[in-house]
Amino acid sequence: MTFEILERAAAGRLGRFTTAHGKVTTPTLMPVVNPNISLLTPRQMRDQFGTQMVITNSYVLNKHEALRTKALAEGVHKVLDWDGPTMTDSGTFQMYVYGDVQLQNDTIVGFQRDIGVDVATCFDIFVTPDMGRAEAEAAVAATIARTKEAVPHKGNSLLNATVQGGVHYDLRKLCAEAYRDLDVDYHTIGGVVPVMEQQMYPELAEMILWSQAGLRKDRPVHLFGAGHPLIFPLAVALGCDLFDSSAYAKYAKDGRMMFEWGTAHLAELAELPCACPVCSKHGADGLKALPGKEKETALAEHNLHVSFADLRRIRTAIQEGSLWELVEQRSACHPMLAAATRKLGDPTYQAWLEQREPVSHTRALRYTGSLTHQRPIFRRIRERLQTRFVPQGEPVEMEMDTGFANKGDMRRELGMHKEPGGKPYFAGRGSLDAAMDHAVVCALGPVPAGLDEAYPFAQSVLPRLEGLDRGHMGWVGETKDLFLAAHGFVPAIPGPGGKDGGVQFGKLQVLRTADWQFGAGAGAALIAGDLRLETSRATGKLRTVHLGDEHILSLRAHDGFWTLKIAGARLVHKALPSPANRVVVAADSVPFNRAGKSVFAQFVKTMDEGLRPGDECLVVDEQDTLIAVGQLLLAPDEVHDFKKGMAVRVREGIPV
Helix, strand or coil: CEEEEEEEECCEEEEEEEECCEEEEECEEEEECCCCCCCCCHHHHHHHHCCCCEEEEHHHHHHCHHHHHHHHHHCHHHHHCCCCCEEEECCHHHHHHHCCCCCCHHHHHHHHHHCCCCEEECCCCCCCCCCCHHHHHHHHHHHHHHHHHHHHHCCCCEEEEEECCCCCHHHHHHHHHHCCCCCCCEEEECCCHHHHHCCCHHHHHHHHHHHHHHCCCCCCEEECCCCCHHHHHHHHHCCCCEEEECHHHHHHHCCEEEECCEEEEHHHCCCCCCCCHHHHHHHHHHHHHCCHHHHHHHHHHHHHHHHHHHHHHHHHHHHHCCHHHHHHHHHCCCHHHHHHHHHCCCHHHHHHHHHHCCCCCCCCEECCCCCHHHCHHHHHHHHHHHHCCCCCCCCEECCCCCCCCCCCCEEEEEEEECCCCCCCCCCCCCCEECCCEEEEEECCEEEECCCCCCCCCCCEECCCHHHCCHHHHHHHHHHHHHHHHHHCEEEECCCECCCCCECCHHHHHHHHHHHHHHCCCHHHHHCCCCEEEEECCCCCCEEEEEECCEEEEEECCCCCCEEECHHHHHHHHHHCCCCCCEEEECHHHHHHHHCCCCEEHHHEEEECCCCCCCCEEEEECCCCCEEEEEEECCCHHHHHHCCCCEEEEEEEECCC
């Protein structure tokens, strides 16, 4: 088994999960296949919807003698007439529903192994949301014990370890942490069906987050029993990779149709708000007129079309960086889903999400409404404005009380400019007074001159201040005040720059963007000397930076950040003390990285915990000798967990 992260947005992962029967692109949906009652065969699902993996129930297979005999003799894939990846449940859900399931954990895991499933599941204890603390603790302890017991019985199957704990969130983290060092391969977050049935979406979000806090990051995460597209964007943004659905068939039997925004009864619809093949072919009246079983099958097909289409939309959103927009848009479909999305603004959850948020995306950041300022990127903006900005102006003594400073205080003046109509914010400003720093206040907070061409300041679609909701306006005001206080600024009305004293925008762009990317002090090191800036003939924008005869930086056109060349990396390495911007690799890896080969996760010893996916980073040995420069692909805690796969894509190595 391997699990690789190919693209990312929020904590969402576009991944590749490899099993003995093929590869699965995640996030995706596994339709539940009942071997006794099948509206659609797995092969039909693959042909019609692009199904890559299915799930069936080992309890059902084991309970019926004919199915058990065939499965043991020929394997589960023959029973299902399916040659792709297959997962089995153990009977835990049946125990929750019926309460009289008699199973032995080692027996049912051994049965799954013997019928050749790709992912086998332990017989865990289902913890309901109304279960008291003591009962939940006992259930979690039993689940952990059963998982440990199952490990020797998994054979060639991958073993799924289910995280239980109900709404006792700390128990979920405890359960997840207990699996970290076990020989298990895959995780499900269990006990969520009654939570979803009761539309307890804030609780669902916290169940996922607390489970994720304890889980290893190199294993796929499956939200067990979650099969409605309404919750797919939020769950994916919180790091869920797989879903399963029997709802497509259950809803169809009841005459219900699933949509991204909720569920509707066919009988109540005069028209169909859907363009899937089923709805396009039949229309509302045509569907209603179909005979019973044919109608049920058609509705099941519709439900799967909608579900798989939504996951395609989500995978596209991960690739282009618009997943948070989709989460916020979907939250408008249900008040409790909106409450769940607001819950992510909690500082603890924001910190976890920000660690996984890439440094930039190929698509501009877009405002959707009152939840936008709670995205992790806004936390990052506020923090870096305070910690990665180095004022250039000299402090002066205040001559009067200003509301920001008292008479006699030593403060710096910050030129506050009116928000312009276009971007970059300082384009066409002409000469500015070099004796002070300058900023524009907009929906992203105060944007300093020189930083206004970097992501997301230039790559954003946001209303002007007067068009923001009250909550976002409050965030802007707080961020501005924190920025002023952190650097000893008082706002001032900027005057024109002197003939010889105007701001050199190109040099300032190098300085500000480098500090933002690499840390305070990096920019000064990169402009100290004979600086030569090369611009694009077509756009007039900066493209490369040379210091003396050495090429030190190149501009990344899509996000306005710098690509480090070796000469630039040496300057950053010298200017910033360890562990800043470092990825430290084992001695075995050094010769390969010096030769320009990428860094694999298992060879990373330590790293700067402040690095984020997509960051330019310095690859060093254990003596802090610079050996290569490249781009980080994983979050720091992911690097620690992954034992396979690439951690840093090396661009240039430094030969001995």
